[in-house]
Amino acid sequence: MRERLTARVLLFDPAGRILLLKGRLPSNPSAPGAWFTVGGGVEPGESLVQAALREIGEETGFRDVRLGPVLWDGEQIHHDRKGRPVRVLERFMAAWCAGGEPSREGWQALEHEFVDDIRWWTLPELRACAEPMFPADLALRMAEILNQRRSGEVQFGFTGGSSTGS
Secondary structure, eight states: OEEEEEEEEEEEOTTSOEEEEEEOOTTOTTSOOEEEEEEEEOOTTOOHHHHHHHHHHHHHOOOOEEEEEEEEEEEEEEEOTTSOEEEEEEEEEEEEEOOOOOOOTTOOHHHHHHEEEEEEEOHHHHHHOOSOEESTTHHHHHHHHHHHHHHTOSOOOEETTOOOOO
8 A cells, every 4th residue: 555644734823723724535525525734745855844844835825834843643544536545644743823814826736626715713613613623633632732832842943944854
C-alpha cells in the first residue's frame, strides 16, 4: 500500500480561534463534507516544517506564521480517485498567525472542487458542532493546546518562510 506523509496544522489566530476547512474526499465527492485542519502532503525533498508552512500559505494566504513542534501523530486509510488505498501518516502541529480573512488564491484545482468552506472557530463553537470533524477529538485537542500555550508549555519557533525543519 502506498503511504503519504502529511503535515496537519491547527492554525490559531490571536483570539485563540482555529481555522478549519470543510470538504469532501475526491474518492467520494457526493459524501457530506467534514471539517478538517489546514495541511497536506509532504513533497519529495521537503521537510515536515517546510510542508506545513507551504500548505498554510497555499490554503490560507497567511505567510507570517509561528509553527510549533509535532504534538501527535495520526494514521488513516484513504482511497485515491481510482479507488486504491493510501495510508496517510499525519503529523499534527499547532501554529499561530495574525488572523484575518483567509485567501483561496493559492488553492489548487482539487481544492476548489472539493473544499466547500473555510472559517475560524472558537472553542465553544467547535464543542457545539454536530457536523463531522477530523480529528474527531479536535475540540479536546484545541482546549489542551490553548491551555498549554497560556501556561507556556508549548513553544512556537519556526517562522513562515523558514527552511528550518524536521
